[in-house]
Amino acid sequence: GAGVSQSPSNKVTEKGKDVELRCDPISGHTALYWYRQRLGQGLEFLIYFQGNSAPDKSGLPSDRFSAERTGESVSTLTIQRTQQEDSAVYLCASSLTLGLAGVHNEQFFGPGTRLTVL
């Protein structure tokens, strides 16, 4: 079946512009996550969505970052007034659910969007 897809695969933008990144999770997956990975670094949690519950936005680095998800489908991550330090690969993942306390439900990752801010 289809995996997690993300678009665009690459995005080059100028400092100060807004960008919107899209994620299509695996059908039936209620949990969706966004991560940021800077070059040579680990994955930095940004936000997760679980069904119709309020998303956990505690990982968003500033108020320039926001994310939305429509039901249990597509999600968009928006970065306003981009800065050069926003340059990174943005990864989206989905899982069946968040998992019960202590249990990690396998996350399936998309190929990522490479964002370059000039």
Place this chain on the structure above:
Amino acid sequence: LAKTTQPISMDSYEGQEVNITCSHNNIATNDYITWYQQFPSQGPRFIIQGYKTKVTNEVASLFIPADRKSSTLSLPRVSLSDTAVYYCLVGDGPSGGYQKVTFGTGTKLQVIP
């Protein structure tokens, strides 16, 4: 306070067994231990998960001692295609759970011909 500690990098020759150890001294009682693998220019991929003792699948084995303060990922007879970054994860919440997972910097394994 870091949830997990792993070596930054490891080198191994093809055909050897590779063991990557992860320390998680503050693991919560109900937390599982999970490992992911990330190839260059790809998202991470789930490898294995366990709670205690030993778990084995077609890719790797996971050894967890009784105190669960560490775990060891074992890759048998590595090949060049096993060159990747390996991440060890435990729960992020104060009482466990994986709501806000931090992958850290992982262990970069370089397999040498």
